Amino acid sequence: MKGAEPWQTAEIPGPIKAFVISEPARISSILKSARRPLFIIGNRIDKKALEQGIISLIVDIAGAIDADIAVYGGIYRDFKATNYDKVRLVPSMEVIDRVKDENWKGFDGKGRYDVIIFLGFPYYYEWLMLSGLKHYGDRKTRTLSLDPYYQPNATISMINMDIDKWMEVIKEIRSNLLGGE
Amino acid sequence: MKGAEPWQTAEIPGPIKAFVISEPARISSILKSARRPLFIIGNRIDKKALEQGIISLIVDIAGAIDADIAVYGGIYRDFKATNYDKVRLVPSMEVIDRVKDENWKGFDGKGRYDVIIFLGFPYYYEWLMLSGLKHYGDRKTRTLSLDPYYQPNATISMINMDIDKWMEVIKEIRSNLLGGE
Amino acid sequence: MPRKIKIKIDELKSELGVIKNLELNIGRIIEDWEEPEGQYSMPKVYELRDWDFKLLKRYKPMYMPFCDLCCLCTYGKCDLSRDKRGACGIDMSGQQSRIVLLACCIGVATHTSHARTLVEALIDKYGRNAPIDLGGEVYVEAPNTRLICGIKPKTLGDLEDALDYIETELTYMLASTHTGQEGSNLDLESKVFHVGMLDHLALEIADIAQIATLNFPKADPEAPLVEIGMGSIDISKPVILVIGHNVLPSTSIIDYMEENGLYSDVEVCGLCCSAHDITRYSPKKAKIVGPMSWELRFIRTGVPDVIVIDEQCIRTDIALEASRYNMIVISTSEQNIQGFPDMTREHPDVIVEKLVNREIPGAYIHDPDLVGEVAVKVAMKVYPLRKKYKKLPSVEEVIAYATKCRECQECDKACPHSLPIMNAIVAAKNGDLSLLADLYENCVACTRCEKACPVDMPILTMIVKASDRRIKSEKYKIRVGRGAIQDTEIREVGSPIVLGEIPGVVAFVGCPNYAQGGKEVVIMAEEFAKRRYIVVTSGCAAMTLGMYKNNDNKTLYEIYPGVFDAGGIVNVGSCVANSHISGAAIKIASVFAKRKLRGNYKEIADYIHNRVGAVGIAWGAMSQKAASIAAGFWRLGVPVIVGPHGSKYRRMLMGRKENEEDWYVYDARTGEKVYVGPVPEHLFYTAETMEEAMVVAAKLCMRANDTTKGRAVKLTNYIDLHKRFYGTLPDDLPLFVRVEADIPITMKDEIIAFLKEKGWKEKAIPDPTLLEEMVRKK
Amino acid sequence: MPRKIKIKIDELKSELGVIKNLELNIGRIIEDWEEPEGQYSMPKVYELRDWDFKLLKRYKPMYMPFCDLCCLCTYGKCDLSRDKRGACGIDMSGQQSRIVLLACCIGVATHTSHARTLVEALIDKYGRNAPIDLGGEVYVEAPNTRLICGIKPKTLGDLEDALDYIETELTYMLASTHTGQEGSNLDLESKVFHVGMLDHLALEIADIAQIATLNFPKADPEAPLVEIGMGSIDISKPVILVIGHNVLPSTSIIDYMEENGLYSDVEVCGLCCSAHDITRYSPKKAKIVGPMSWELRFIRTGVPDVIVIDEQCIRTDIALEASRYNMIVISTSEQNIQGFPDMTREHPDVIVEKLVNREIPGAYIHDPDLVGEVAVKVAMKVYPLRKKYKKLPSVEEVIAYATKCRECQECDKACPHSLPIMNAIVAAKNGDLSLLADLYENCVACTRCEKACPVDMPILTMIVKASDRRIKSEKYKIRVGRGAIQDTEIREVGSPIVLGEIPGVVAFVGCPNYAQGGKEVVIMAEEFAKRRYIVVTSGCAAMTLGMYKNNDNKTLYEIYPGVFDAGGIVNVGSCVANSHISGAAIKIASVFAKRKLRGNYKEIADYIHNRVGAVGIAWGAMSQKAASIAAGFWRLGVPVIVGPHGSKYRRMLMGRKENEEDWYVYDARTGEKVYVGPVPEHLFYTAETMEEAMVVAAKLCMRANDTTKGRAVKLTNYIDLHKRFYGTLPDDLPLFVRVEADIPITMKDEIIAFLKEKGWKEKAIPDPTLLEEMVRKK
């Protein structure tokens, strides 16, 4: 599929590669079907997207499916500012170390996450975190990269796309889940 | 594309990967358009295919496009037996070492080969020879794997298929080029 | 392994015949070192393995495989994904640890061969008996060597035994990576630690050999300030650029100029550690261009006339790059010959002529003493021609290049930092070079973009051109590497560090593969210096700290003192000087706390791990050497934080603060097992952002032994940074407050309320150790 | 590097004090070795680089990258495809050569640490002065050591200097693989050669140390025949299986049994080189199971009670595999601890108890002397329980497993040999196990298929079960490793080899990663033996040769003599005995031709390359060690052929016969440059089929120095094999016929006609050398 090549040319994945889903409707239904979703958000979200309010879109989406949001670094304050009550302050390395542990019951102690949604990290860094989960995570846990890139180590990934297109996709996911514009 | 994964699970290719063409008609036209084609044939052609006469099919195809056939090892005698006059007795390592050399003018000294067709080697061995040509060959030289596998390091490769399907494909190529059954 | 000491005997008659003028290596001798020998002199890996396993129980490897495959033997490639195994039986965890071990072996080999080269050459020059004198106040001259080898090196010659030991052990460790060898990922990790320990030994040997003989600053807190930056290079003179890590060819350049009265006729500048060390040798004459990432930037300006390369961290395409600008390259190390003809036995003038006339593509000269003459003569001859050769393009040329762009984005996809190159090129096409200039800060000058571009856009050159004004203003000051820390300094800071009153020692080390530019390192270092941590630095990181000015037009080195004390910014020197950082930690245990040093690794590491609040930040760590240096800190129980690219080292060593059972120590007084909280929480950790790194570093400085006063100081910094970035108290605060007295007074009420809410309970403060044998009772 | 000789002194008074019972290492001494020292004792890589470059000019690296990327540092991964370069500047050629160098460094590290372990342990046991005596007719005891180090080792202690040299050089070579080091692919290749040379030195040290002390056969052409094969193991006794390469733990098992009268109570058998060496130690008692690929086969039969592993080529999942069958594993090497608790300091009975009661998952015991007692006691205790544990499944169980198959073909895609596994499983589902049995011959027992199977089909176990009758009949004879070649043998064959009358020396060496089963090796070896080549063999290949019988129910070892002469099949021993093969070539130059040996590498290699028609065939070469062994042959100018999987070594060293300018030598008599044809044509070569390998091997035995009579013999074999397989004369024949007298008489007319047609012209036969300095005139 066009765009389903690693965004960084050399970050070739192994035999197990992400299932590519870029249609907002299908992503929305994956999100909707999650019982215990978790967002892990990084500090390298595109500036333009930030200006166009992607954070509130993410929070809306998370809210619609009752997801936790794990975030650390400078961007935490932006998420905190939304007053979404499931924003968790935790560094990415620490959260993925726990996510792959079958005994970890989540931030609220209520059980394992079944869908882990990644967004906003340096490409290679997300690639590696997803690699860790691909090999060491529970098979029942699915990872989903919502970045505008093909992330082969996720269970499900989008394709490479430009920021405008990406914002459309995210908006559509939001409206699929919440209704409205 | 289904079947366009390396036949051996771990033989993951790099960023440059074969263009997948499995339709006999398109392969035929690639072969037809070759100015100086060369077949390089190995000793691991499937037994069933051998029994079903694949060698004469290959020789017919080669004849139709006036191609040289480089072959060595036990299978040479089978090719020799066809009396095709452009069968060349030369080991695979020696031929690929020359093919990648821009000063080599072919077995007849008349110029470089522009399409190199591989068939009948152990999967990994062909993978490596094609890798050598991918990186060190002339960009104008195209390699084509006619094996029933996806060979990612070729310029153009078929997909993974079973032997029956493969025989059909080869037969159809032959008849595209020569007419008749 | 028997240790050897050498003595000279003029004549000896033995049953073997008459022997004259011999050096005798004596297997064992009662040395005049009053300290009794510990159990672990020149230890084998299995002797320290139980210590490693203690650490690995707390800090479990967390793998992030960089490849799903193994391709190391002809059974492969093997798919190791998930729970598969290779044809040899190895699984993904084993494979990742094996690759880490392999990387560390490469790292220690690099440092060891460097040390061997130095020691051999310096013995040749200064004799085997040249004394190891590192400065009047440095009595424990070689803490790593004493600790690991159980020897006290007095002369250059003594260092050879330690090198022999490293080489033997390295060989064993490398052998463990062979197909069908070590199958346990934890044993592989223990071997990583072993290699790391060896690495610090190699580093120490290399640095003390050169300090002792080459008149480097000797543990001098007031080591001189020298110039750094491309703008500081006098381009009106012939310019010799030295690159690498082995200072000897560079010293020979300085020596030759001095001996021949050419002292001010040629400009000598350096990149990487050779630059550090040539300014330690000659602070008056030599200048520093910058860290590794400045290499192609500087070459692309067209300035250097002659490039003398030695070893390590040199662009492997240097010959190609130099030839574009008709620069002349001389290679000097057997580790990096570059295919040049060996000219070592030719007359210098013959070499000069052949180089100047381009009869040879470059010259390999393995005798450092010959390099100086050739380099200087060549530089003076070719300099007048420099103007004829291609320099930076004009603005118009940049625009003309840009118009060829196909907007395919291959450059963006090739850039390891995902910089927005295509947009910058497109802007340039329209005459706006500012976006190109914006790339300068975060670009590491790797030219992957250029190589990927289908129209061969000279992207880096265009970036450099667009930044030419900035480049001219790159003119800063750096304090040259001071070498070791004085015993007297250690004695002064030992107590406040161990008790926790100096909140920590933060070391900024390693390579410049920064995810977001070098400025972050400067910000972090200044933050910790202001907070009165001891900030130490070395290698490329130390250069980075010198390459930014504050509002007063000063670099950190001009503002903060070079003393090993609260609020100091201490440049110890080149990469090999990292041994002084581990050395300082070891000396706190030995000089300050009087723990036995000799062959006593476990006790000292246990001491450091539980008492010395040190943390390394290798923000741009790139290399295999960086991995082995980090591994040496790990075995001492000192945590290391890397920047985002550090995730590519494939595995972190992560503690789990909520696993209570992981955080028990023995109370050395009673033998009881006591919960002390997750201190330090991690051993190897990737931080995504500098904000994260600062908060985590502050946290990782806490130690089980902190006094209440010390813990309060450390918590103040941790909480303060946390609040600054996140506006809240850290969630895990209850784990770090043992008793009420730990709580920083200024925030007492808030914290007490918070702790109550979290159900905090008071904990004991033991005399902490992980070693059962350290329990005094019983 | 100064060489050292050790003497003992009981008491010495010096200015340092009184020293007692010391060993003194003396820097230099006039040895009683009359041979003057050559220029290149303990050479650095740059001293032999010009020789390497001569070879590399003839035999250019031909790369077949195994991966398009580099993932060695955190700048990466880098895309090196086509003409791109990594962030460090390296290109694809550099990267491929660098990976080859890295592999060879791992190889030599493995052999060197093995040698170090042996030498240290044997010195401990037999003293530093234990003499190096390899047999009455072996005067040049250590040809590699003499040649490379310039020393003549008389005692065990003397070997340590050579080990020191290897470790130092290895460290330099490994350092060259660091990011930002060597950028020239040819210099990297020269370093590969250097490492290869070091490797043979390490091999030699290891083997002569054990031969000298452990009562192995000493260059005995009539070394005893011992049993090999699973069918030869007496499963009615407790069975101890030893696996690996370091024989010392195994000897301690034999010793313990002997000392305690248990000689016939326990069956001791081995895999890989430990098996070779334990039968050299105890041909009466020990048996060989087979090469590496038999490891899981044997375990899956459920037979071994105790498995003692030492180092190298051991399945890394051995603990897992053994635990399924409740076998007990003892690890004995620091290179391969397997995560087991270190029990070395426990009382043997305590260890036995803990193992038998499964209180520990296995034991690590690094004192070989302790291993024997523990292993024997454990085996005797657990043996009675063996029946209780899972053995091979029944036919019905195999069918039941097979019915679970989803026919997904993942097994086929995972198999490194692309065996038709799924079809065999499907057939088994229908009750036909014969297709499973058919897989046995070509299967290397790697279990990649099992790991890939989504339903965890125990495929290998099913293959083993389907082949159980074959397995029981695996009962053969192999001649145990004889060690070195006698000087007297060399003297006898020197002339016919150098003149070409013995058509060549063909060495079958290396691992069992055969693309089409081991039988091909047997066919090839017999072919060459029949043709009166000298066939030598070692390692797993030597075992493979013992594992097939001819129609008379005999193995090659029972038919062909073990003498180093035409038509002999000479098993030199384990992998480390490969040094006797290079050693024999060196001894032809020195013992027969009287060329100076000491520190005289270039001349000897030049001699061998131009005169000694030797070729290695490593038909199943798998490991990094195999790469470094090959590299040692390359530097001596001896070609090596590998089987199809050998292509994964990433680069061949290919000559181009049509490039006339590549095939000139100096005539040592006149200094003239003379065309000699492509002899030998390649230095490293992958053959696709055994037919190809045989023809090419026969061709590669030709040398520039062949007399006409010799060349005629060699051509006879080449043409004969070529005609047999292809029905024609070889096309390149004109290149190898220099004068009419070269033409084999029996085919004279045919060949002369052929040559005429091809426009052949007569050529000169010089006294060939590639070294200008060897020209006697001027």
Ligand code: SF4
């Ligand atoms: S070392 Fe092991 S995992 Fe790696 S390629 Fe070889 S068999 Fe496969």
Ligand code: SF4
């Ligand atoms: S040179 Fe700079 S812009 Fe180009 S790929 Fe490297 S880091 Fe990116």
Ligand code: SF4
């Ligand atoms: S790779 Fe070259 S052509 Fe493509 S966008 Fe970048 S600069 Fe333009």
Ligand code: SF4
């Ligand atoms: S480990 Fe590295 S070199 Fe090997 S296949 Fe993976 S990416 Fe390629």
Ligand code: SF4
């Ligand atoms: S060593 Fe060079 S090619 Fe390899 S990853 Fe590092 S920068 Fe890239």
Ligand code: SF4
């Ligand atoms: S165990 Fe045998 S059949 Fe299975 S993958 Fe390995 S070689 Fe193939």
Ligand code: SF4
């Ligand atoms: S992998 Fe397993 S299920 Fe699939 S075809 Fe092979 S045996 Fe059957």
Ligand code: SF4
């Ligand atoms: S020949 Fe190869 S497989 Fe066999 S023991 Fe030696 S290295 Fe291992």
